[in-house]
Amino acid sequence: MKKIFLVVALLGLSPLFAQDDDVELTPDNSWLKVGLTGGIPVGDANDVSSFALGADIRGQYLFNPNIAIGLASGYTHYFGKDDFEDFGVIPAAGFFRYYFTPDGLFFGADVGYGFLANIDDNAGGLYVNPQIGYHNRDWNFYAYYQNTFAENDVNIQNVGVGVTYNIRFN
Template structure:
């Protein structure tokens, strides 16, 4: 997993390096910055799949297009993991850095969120580092993507892994 994280981070750095025109944070406007709101749903995999059968959540992010192709921002939200049979539900609240590469103004994109996830409910950990690589399709208003999410907890058997799909709507800053 460490090799995957390192490879993905290196790929994002290369994309950012080849960018031509960069924008400064003072240049935020409705053409290069927006709020993303959406829903996600996933299936827990790995050991956590023994305790939860389904995950449903809300995504919220603020994105700034540093170049025409590279976006960065902050990501958060809430995902509820529904417990199997008589097991309790638990929740995940991520707080992370969002990185996206858009080769074209409309079409496919790659990205990742990295940061810390706070866990709520009856679970063996309070949280841990997370990574959420994504591959999807975007246009002016929407992003639809598949993702893999992993939260690395202090108890390796309690790591939370899920695969899923999500859709977010872009609300433009005015």
């Protein structure tokens, strides 16, 4: 049911981002964001993991100085505690960001599917990752809450901080 909801939501939002003009990618409106995240597992994940460390990659397109969309992926590694093994989440998501000013506060969210690694009998589920942070032309520093609503009523969650560097398209 969650997968159906995700597909309907993404298809329903797609007309908001449709444009009649040809899109021209420039260093001022599009770039890659590459970075690292670190977090503390909460909820179900806290029972089996002590720390989460991740890599983040995003392709972003800026519609205007305030609104951006893009694709996000990466890998979040959860370090097992006690007798539990390490596991991970690989997101395949779209994202939205709102920048209040050219340098300063932003908020955004990733929504997609989180594939689980090294967890038996559970492929993954709906992935959400809201963020709030500070940005400038080259860097983004942010706090986030990441949750994968996985199968079998398992929620893989962590809260943490991240940093990404902007690589401009030429």
